[in-house]
Amino acid sequence: xxxxxxxxxxxxxxxxxxxxxxxxxxxxxxxxxxxxxxxxxxxxxxxxxxxxxxxxxxxxxxxxxxxxxxxxxxxxxxxxxxxxxxxxxxxxxxxxxxxxxxxxxxxxxxxxxxxxxxxxxxxxxxxxxxxxxxxxxxxxxxxxxxxxxxxxxxxxxxxxxxxxxxxxxxxxxxxxxxxxxxxxxxxxxxxxxxxxxxxxxxxxxxxxxxxxxxxxxxxxxxxxxxxxxxxxxxxxxxxxxxxxxxxxxxxxxxxxxxxxxxxxxxxxxxxxxxxxxxxxxxxxxxxxxxxxxxxxxxxx
Amino acid sequence: xxxxxxxxxxxxxxxxxxxxxxxxxxxxxxxxxxxxxxxxxxxxxxxxxxxxxxxxxxxxxxxxxxxxxxxxxxxxxxxxxxxxxxxxxxxxxxxxxxxxxxxxxxxxxxxxxxxxxxxxxxxxxxxxxxxxxxxxxxxxxxxxxxxxxxxxxxxxxxxxxxxxxxxxxxxxxxxxxxxxxxxxxxxxxxxxxxxxxxxxxxxxxxxxxxxxxxxxxxxxxxxxxxxxxxxxxxxxxxxxxxxxxxxxxxxxxxxxx
Numbered sequence: 001x002x003x004x005x006x007x008x009x010x011x012x013x014x015x016x017x018x019x020x021x022x023x024x025x026x027x028x029x030x031x032x033x034x035x036x037x038x039x040x041x042x043x044x045x046x047x048x049x050x051x052x053x054x055x056x057x058x059x060x061x062x063x064x065x066x067x068x069x070x071x072x073x074x075x076x077x078x079x080x081x082x083x084x085x086x087x088x089x090x091x092x093x094x095x096x097x098x099x100x101x102x103x104x105x106x107x108x109x110x111x112x113x114x115x116x117x118x119x120x121x122x123x124x125x126x127x128x129x130x131x132x133x134x135x136x137x138x139x140x141x142x143x144x145x146x147x148x149x150x151x152x153x154x155x156x157x158x159x160x161x162x163x164x165x166x167x168x169x170x171x172x173x174x175x176x177x178x179x180x181x182x183x184x185x186x187x188x189x190x191x192x193x194x195x196x197x198x199x200x201x202x203x204x205x206x207x208x209x210x211x212x213x214x215x216x217x218x219x220x221x222x223x224x225x226x227x228x229x230x231x232x233x234x235x236x237x238x239x240x241x242x243x244x245x246x247x248x249x250x251x252x253x254x255x256x257x258x259x260x261x262x263x264x265x266x267x268x269x270x271x272x273x274x275x276x277x278x279x280x281x282x283x284x285x286x287x288x289x290x291x292x293x294x295x296x297x298x299x300x
Numbered sequence: 301x302x303x304x305x306x307x308x309x310x311x312x313x314x315x316x317x318x319x320x321x322x323x324x325x326x327x328x329x330x331x332x333x334x335x336x337x338x339x340x341x342x343x344x345x346x347x348x349x350x351x352x353x354x355x356x357x358x359x360x361x362x363x364x365x366x367x368x369x370x371x372x373x374x375x376x377x378x379x380x381x382x383x384x385x386x387x388x389x390x391x392x393x394x395x396x397x398x399x400x401x402x403x404x405x406x407x408x409x410x411x412x413x414x415x416x417x418x419x420x421x422x423x424x425x426x427x428x429x430x431x432x433x434x435x436x437x438x439x440x441x442x443x444x445x446x447x448x449x450x451x452x453x454x455x456x457x458x459x460x461x462x463x464x465x466x467x468x469x470x471x472x473x474x475x476x477x478x479x480x481x482x483x484x485x486x487x488x489x490x491x492x493x494x495x496x497x498x499x500x501x502x503x504x505x506x507x508x509x510x511x512x513x514x515x516x517x518x519x520x521x522x523x524x525x526x527x528x529x530x531x532x533x534x535x536x537x538x539x540x541x542x543x544x545x546x547x548x549x550x551x552x553x554x555x556x557x
Contacts, residue, residue: 154420159410162399166407169396176352176390177408177463178382184415191417 012251014138014206017145019246021199023227023238024148025192031232032161033188034168035085036093040196040223042100045215047073047197049107049114052123052204062126066201073197074190081186081193100217107212114212121209141202148195153235164188218272222246225275229282231291240290245275304365305329305471305503306351306386311360313343313350320346322527323360328505329471332497335518335535336507339548343527344507345391348473352388353378366470385470389477391507395456401446405434408463437462441488453480461489465496474506478513490517511549515539523548 022040029035051069054060060068084095107114114120125133155161166174167181174181204210222245230241249271259267282289306328313321321343328334336344349355351362353376364371364386373381396404409430414422438446441458450456461477474493478486494517496502508514514521514535521538523531525547531538538544545551 151420154423155417158420158423159406159414159426160417160419162403162407163410163415165398166396166404169398170394172354172378173390173394173396174407175378176354176382176388178379178387178467179415180377180379180412188417 008255010134010138011206012247014134014141015203016242016247016251017138017141018199018203018206019223019226019242020239021145021148022196022223023230023242024145024152024235025196025199026223026227027232027235027238028152028155029189029192030227032156032164032168033185034089034164035185035189036089037096037189037193038093038220038224039096039098039100039103041215041217041219042096042103043073043077043193043196044200044203044219045100045103045107046076047200048204048210048215049103049120049200050197051201052120052210053113055123055204056120066198069201070194070198073200074194077193077197078186078190081189085185085189086182097217097220100215100220104212104215104217107215117212119209119211123204123208123210125205137205144199144202149235149239156235221272222275225279227289228279229289231289231293233288233293234291237289237291244290245278249274302330302332302500302503307363307365308351309361309363311347311350311357311362313346313355313357320527321350321357323347323529326522326529326532329365329503331503331519333493333504333506333518335514335521336505336524337509337511337514337521337538337544337548338524342524344524345475347524348388348475348505348507351473352381352386354388364471382467382469385468386473387464387467387469387471388473389460389464389475391475391479393453393456394460395450397449400448401438401443401450401455401459402434404450404459405437405462405466406430408466409433433466437465440492441485454482454485457481458485458489465492468502470502472502472504474504476507476509478508478510486513493517511539 022044026037026040029037047069050072051065054065054068055062058065080095080099084092087095108116110116111118125137127133127136129136163174163179163184166177166179167185171181207214223242226241226245227238228241229244230239231237254267286292304327308323308326308328310325311321311323312319336347338344346355350357353373357374361372361374364373364381364384366385371384373384373386376384396407399407406427410426414426441462443455443458450459457477457480461474464472478489481489490513493504493506497504506514506518518535520532521535522529523538523541523544530543530547531541533541539549
């Protein structure tokens with residue numbers, strides 16, 4: 001039992017929690033505010049790197065480093081939002097994607113700061129309970145994930161949630177009702193990106209060493225696929241989607257199915273092929289994902 | 301006569317090389333309900349969009365009067381102008397697909413004070429405070445299922461008008477509010493327009509092709525053609541005016557009435 005709790009299962013669950021949170025935040029940005037963020041990994045990576053740098057190189061205490069990482073991610077996304085959020089969807093997509101690419105390149109090229117491909121570490125847990133450290137840390141992550149879900153649930157039924165929906169539905173009409181849509185979009189973008197940065201910081205101790213290759217655009221695509229698969233309009237869309245993609249492939253299949261070592265290298269590539277195939281099938285037969293579209297059910 | 305609410309000076313808008321709107325000097329809001337008529341392409345909808353700054357104008361100045369203060373709104377944004385109490389309803393149907401009828405009205409009632417990303421626990425209180433006002437409108441217009449989405453074009457059109465009314469504007473621009481509405485709903489809209497403008501708190505400028513409605517409700521009528529407001533006056537004067545007859549109504553209409 002002791003071995004199980006400190007081992008691979010808990011480790012996998014902790015990562016699932018991180019990705020579920022990211023997918024839920026993407027759901028907030030995309031389905032509520034209509035922001036097409038294709039640079040999720042950029043904000044995540046920025047949070048992760050700024051936290052780790054503060055902790056490892058700056059010797060800043062853990063909690064303070066997490067808070068500062070959120071603030072840094074927030075400030076950067078606010079500036080980015082000022083530039084791109086009043087452009088159309090395609091421009092926002094390209095803008096955020098470019099941002100994520102910049103972050104990935106900087107993490108490789110600025111060796112004096114990030115150690116480049118050598119990796120930055122060691123990022124330790126903020127406490128030491130021996131073998132139980134991972135379990136305690138995962139429980140903390142679970143609390144934050146649940147809080148985020150609760151917030152999402154409540155937000156969608158609040159005046160602010162309606163404001164965001166109105167902006168993504170018909171921005172001009174929302175403006176004609178006196179809503180300062182650009183400002184509100186930027187505030188929400190900043191807030192949610194800071195939270196993405198938060199989960200980036202929280203992911204760092206799980207990796208203990210962080211490398212530029214962890215923040216490649218594959219992460220963004222995986223989260224998008226998970227959200228589309230699960231149901232982008234639904235609270236649990238991200239959760240279902242992450243379990244059906246990352247949970248199923250990275251952990252269940254890789255653990256359960258014995259893959260000969262000579263084929264191990266191609267597994268990640270096959271995984272992306274299968275993700276793509278699943279996405280196409282879901283979009284063809286259930287355009288709103290596994291959980292579907294709530295509004296359509298009411299009309300029935 | 302009331303105090304003027306809007307003063308337009310030399311307002312010009314060109315699309316390509318064509319001058320769509322060219323207003324020399326006009327004041328609006330001196331009567332409770334004013335009508336704006338003119339043939340298609342006269343620039344009526346464009347004029348409304350210029351006033352609320354849904355589209356920007358090429359030159360000119362628009363002054364807005366509120367509480368004896370003169371505010372230059374030429375450079376203000378659409379949402380700022382709406383918050384000042386200058387609101388429009390839309391000719392082409394506009395709606396929020398994700399919001400039910402009730403939610404749409406709640407959106408309209410919510411102020412920036414209610415709309416904060418950390419205010420997620422006072423929804424019940426907010427709904428309770430808004431309930432009476434919203435129900436008044438919903439009952440008045442007999443909405444069948446206020447918790448579903450607006451389905452028909454008529455429902456969406458009414459919803460658009462009610463959203464504007466809930467903002468309690470000082471000046472409301474209505475762009476063909478009754479086109480596509482059933483007669484009983486049209487009558488209700490007219491009744492509401494009359495009660496809301498009875499005191500001095502709101503004035504309405506209505507653009508309509510339904511001329512009978514214009515003669516019935518407006519106290520002052522502007523006639524617009526080719527981007528300019530050519531004539532204004534009491535409905536009876538306008539309907540007999542030679543220019544209006546030749547450019548818009550046609551001899552037959554004038555004789556039959």
